[in-house]
Amino acid sequence: MSDTETASSITVPSNLTQVGVTMKYTFLDYLRSRRFFILLTINLLISVLLTVLIGYYRPASFLASDLKFYGGWWGNSVTFVIILSGIFFGGDAISGEFQNKTGYFAVPNPIKRSSMYLGKWLAAFLASTAILVIFTAITVGNGIYYFGWNVPIQFGESVLFAWFYLAAVLGFTFFFSSLFKSSAMSIIVTAILFLFVFGLVETLVSGLVQVEPWFILTYGAQIIGNILQVPYPLHSTTVSSIRPGGVTFTTFNVTVPEGLAIIALYFIITAILGLVLFDRKEFT
Amino acid sequence: MANQSLEAVNLTKRYGSFLAVSALNLKIEGSKCVGFLGPNGAGKTTTLKMFTDLIRPSTGQGLINGVDVHTNKKKALASVGTLIETPEIYPSLTSKEALMMIAEIRGVPRAERNKRIEEAVAEVRMEEWINKRVGKFSKGMKQRICIASALLSDPTVLLLDEPTNGLDPRGMSEVRDIVKSLKSKKRLIFMSSHILSEVSEVCDEVAMIDHGKLIVYDTVSNVTAKFSEGQNIVEVGLQRPIDDRFVTENIATLPSVEAAEKKDDRNLKIRFNGGLDIQERILSDLVRLKIGVISYKPPSSELEDAYLKLIKDTV
Numbered sequence: 001m002s003d004t005e006t007a008s009s010i011t012v013p014s015n016l017t018q019v020g021v022t023m024k025y026t027f028l029d030y031l032r033s034r035r036f037f038i039l040l041t042i043n044l045l046i047s048v049l050l051t052v053l054i055g056y057y058r059p060a061s062f063l064a065s066d067l068k069f070y071g072g073w074w075g076n077s078v079t080f081v082i083i084l085s086g087i088f089f090g091g092d093a094i095s096g097e098f099q100n101k102t103g104y105f106a107v108p109n110p111i112k113r114s115s116m117y118l119g120k121w122l123a124a125f126l127a128s129t130a131i132l133v134i135f136t137a138i139t140v141g142n143g144i145y146y147f148g149w150n151v152p153i154q155f156g157e158s159v160l161f162a163w164f165y166l167a168a169v170l171g172f173t174f175f176f177s178s179l180f181k182s183s184a185m186s187i188i189v190t191a192i193l194f195l196f197v198f199g200l201v202e203t204l205v206s207g208l209v210q211v212e213p214w215f216i217l218t219y220g221a222q223i224i225g226n227i228l229q230v231p232y233p234l235h236s237t238t239v240s241s242i243r244p245g246g247v248t249f250t251t252f253n254v255t256v257p258e259g260l261a262i263i264a265l266y267f268i269i270t271a272i273l274g275l276v277l278f279d280r281k282e283f284t
Numbered sequence: 285m286a287n288q289s290l291e292a293v294n295l296t297k298r299y300g301s302f303l304a305v306s307a308l309n310l311k312i313e314g315s316k317c318v319g320f321l322g323p324n325g326a327g328k329t330t331t332l333k334m335f336t337d338l339i340r341p342s343t344g345q346g347l348i349n350g351v352d353v354h355t356n357k358k359k360a361l362a363s364v365g366t367l368i369e370t371p372e373i374y375p376s377l378t379s380k381e382a383l384m385m386i387a388e389i390r391g392v393p394r395a396e397r398n399k400r401i402e403e404a405v406a407e408v409r410m411e412e413w414i415n416k417r418v419g420k421f422s423k424g425m426k427q428r429i430c431i432a433s434a435l436l437s438d439p440t441v442l443l444l445d446e447p448t449n450g451l452d453p454r455g456m457s458e459v460r461d462i463v464k465s466l467k468s469k470k471r472l473i474f475m476s477s478h479i480l481s482e483v484s485e486v487c488d489e490v491a492m493i494d495h496g497k498l499i500v501y502d503t504v505s506n507v508t509a510k511f512s513e514g515q516n517i518v519e520v521g522l523q524r525p526i527d528d529r530f531v532t533e534n535i536a537t538l539p540s541v542e543a544a545e546k547k548d549d550r551n552l553k554i555r556f557n558g559g560l561d562i563q564e565r566i567l568s569d570l571v572r573l574k575i576g577v578i579s580y581k582p583p584s585s586e587l588e589d590a591y592l593k594l595i596k597d598t599v
Binding site: 010011012013017018021022024025026028029032033100101102103104105106107108109110111112113280282283284 | 299333337339340357358359361362366369371372375376384385388389391392430438
């Protein structure tokens with residue numbers, strides 16, 4: 001059956017068109033929202049702070065080479081910008097439809113919930129992209145100032161990885177947003193997970209138990225910074241002589257294929273789960 | 285145009301052990317306004333939500349124009365306008381943008397969108413606010429924009445859940461007028477409400493629900509006649525206070541009067557058997573008693589009486 005339906009002289013558009021409509025108006029809402037300006041301000045503060053600090057102190061760790069510059073600037077901060085974007089635009093994207101009752105305006109229309117979900121996800125991706133583009137532009141502007149127009153290819157790869165990671169972060173925050181009906185709850189839970197829990201689990205699992213934390217999204221995201229290092233860091237094992245015979249300690253570094261696989265899996269699984277949850281969730 | 289219809293087939297919604305709607309069977313066809321009545325928690329909103337995909341039925345079907353809403357939402361809701369509870373709109377959008385979003389979702393042709401939005405906004409008397417952001421609107425104003433959104437695609441079926449809920453008296457009156465004006469077009473309007481006078485004023489038929497079960501579905505006049513037990517009622521307004529003894533001894537004993545009671549010091553309710561001739565004679569008798577009659581009219585609460593009897597019977 002066609003996915004367009006006819007009502008008198010009006011033909012309900014295809015699912016794809018409705019995804020586009022939802023995306024357009026949700027994006028417009030995001031662009032005018034207070035949270036967009038807050039995130040933009042944070043973004044600019046980070047950029048200005050880095051610009052001033054590097055310009056004033058001229059640290060060798062940043063200015064030794066173009067790769068070190070991009071690794072120090074971009075590699076250390078972009079994941080934080082992405083996580084904040086995910087929390088700001090995805091944290092309550094779905095739960096807000098329930099708590100704020102905006103769902104009562106759009107859902108009782110001839111539109112599939114999956115089209116709404118996809119449209120909102122794309123709007124959040126676009127809004128986050130706008131923030132990320134500004135951060136990228138300021139990074140590149142500073143890079144050009146110090147090292148000229150020769151932007152390393154690894155930075156381009158890192159930017160692509162960052163966008164891929166953004167998709168997974170938004171998939172994850174949308175999934176959590178579909179789990180809860182309270183906006184505050186979904187925002188707080190995703191913020192705690194990304195800002196504390198993932199890092200803590202990663203440290204505990206790799207540091208104490210000595211298991212590679214391949215199941216943690218933030219571990220996969222290390223490729224964004226690692227790609228800017230030459231040579232690309234690999235797992236390293238050190239032997240401590242604290243005890244007779246020594247204790248081996250492994251520092252794990254995700255490879256690019258592994259990182260991409262982790263990010264892709266998180267994106268696919270959370271996107272499917274989030275869609276199913278939103279489709280089944282009831283406006284009680 | 286095909287005859288529009290709304291049908292619940294064994295429609296049931298269960299939350300754990302609580303049965304919110306119990307095997308509801310109801311079929312409404314044609315162009316009319318049907319009031320959906322019931323006390324709080326009776327299952328009115330739950331029923332309407334099942335007809336609009338806001339919740340899923342546990343069992344049974346909600347059909348609009350013969351199409352199951354749950355299994356084929358896009359087709360079922362293609363010609364349906366809805367107002368369920370009090371929806372919120374993305375606060376940073378203007379009225380026009382919010383309505384444009386719905387117009388685009390519903391597939392209103394590009395060339396007609398602006399005209400339809402202007403018409404819908406005019407119908408809910410919000411022309412001055414069309415380019416203002418919704419976030420600054422009062423509840424009543426948002427309610428009107430939501431009604432306008434329900435009208436955008438010129439729907440054949442309108443599902444309204446307590447459309448005057450939360451509005452001030454003026455807003456309620458205006459929304460009632462809007463709903464009445466909607467009846468002039470060929471539409472099936474299914475409207476839940478707590479306000480019985482509103483339903484008797486606006487609707488042609490009434491469906492009453494309690495504890496998730498349909499109690500009655502008939503025309504308003506049939507329901508009120510059925511539960512007036514063959515008696516007619518008039519309300520009498522008085523210029524001066526009247527005492528209980530006078531009512532009992534002089535008014536309740538008038539010919540054809542079955543009972544007379546004070547609603548308050550200046551208002552009486554008289555039950556009588558008979559038609560218009562008897563009603564005229566009772567009025568003459570009352571005037572002759574010189575008690576200061578200033579109004580004499582059928583009560584506005586006939587439907588309320590029927591409702592209270594029906595609901596009481598199910599408690």
